[in-house]
Amino acid sequence: MLQELVTAAVAVGAGGVAYLLAGARVIKQYERGVVFRLGRVVGDVRSPGFTTVVPAVDRLRKVNLQIVTMPIPAQEGITRDNVTVRVDAVVYFRVVDAAAAIVNVEDYRFAVSQMAQTSLRSIIGKSELDDLLSNREKLNEGLELMIDSPAIGWGVQIDRVEIKDVSLPESMKRSMARQAEADRERRARIINADAELQASKKLADAAKEMSDQPAALQLRLLQTITAVAAEKNSTLVLPFPVELLRFLEKAQQQPPPPPPVGP
Structure with a gap:
């Protein structure tokens, strides 16, 4: 009789342990648990760690809180x-x-x-x-x-x-590429035109200075010859000053001097 009682107690204890283990749950650190008891939410949201639910009555839903x-x-x-x-x-x-x-x-x-x-x-x-x-x-x-x-x-x-x-x-x-290319070409032309305008103004100022000093034109001619000769080209282009042509033209238009009158 005693042995039967011990056996029954052991069986009840084992059943209780199995029942508790069936209701044991572990919630991870990045999760939260929501318990439904017979279809209704009961209690607060379960925190991470070990928790228990009623087997066959409660249902635990875990929700991930990670991004x-x-x-x-x-x-x-x-x-x-x-x-x-x-x-x-x-x-x-x-x-x-x-x-x-x-x-x-x-x-x-x-x-x-x-x-x-x-x-x-x-x-x-x-x-x-x-x-x-x-x-x-x-x-x-x-x-x-x-x-x-x-x-x-x-x-x-x-x-x-x-x-x-x-x-x-x-x-x-393709349309956007053509538009961008046209815009870059427009800016390049504007920059070139502005450079030509500035260069023309500087050349005009230089021409005024050289017109006051005729020797400056000759010096500029010698500098140009030096620059061209430094390139070691087989052909040398020598600019001819227009002032020299005008001097020769004036010399031809002058009448020859009268012959000397003898005694």
Whole structure:
């Protein structure tokens, strides 16, 4: 009789231990636990560490609180200035209220993904091409605000949204390349014209100075000959001063002196 009682006690003890082990749970440091008892949330959110639930009655749902990096698939749209583009982005978010993330929305990851795609298409339609290419910080802030507004009720906080890439049609890329090339050519022509204008002014000033001093023209001629001879060319081009031609022309126009009269 005593042996049967001991056996029964051991069996009851083993059953109790097994029952307690069946209700034992471990929550990791980056997780929080939400306990459902007969379909209702009971108690506060369970903290990391060891915890227990009632087997067959309670159900523990663990929620990851780490930052989630979710890429937003490329969305195609038409900008406000009627340019077709494809834009993809990435959103960083994390759960701040584990109970709300489980109770208020069926799948918070899928909900954030769909909201991000819808918001990205809306941003494309409200923006111009130049804003998408050069003013991304402002667009990122607007996109983050659009996603974060409904996500607050889901227990989710949007940390950051970044536009990764803006894809343009090939025809638009060629048009932009031609425009940039034309703009660079325009600036080059303006710079060359300005240089010609400054050089012409300096040459005019030099001509005025040389006209006052005829010897300066001869010195300049000698300098030019020296510069050309230093190049060691087989052909030497020698400038001929116009003043010398004018001197010879005047000498020919003068009448010859009268012959001397004899005694």
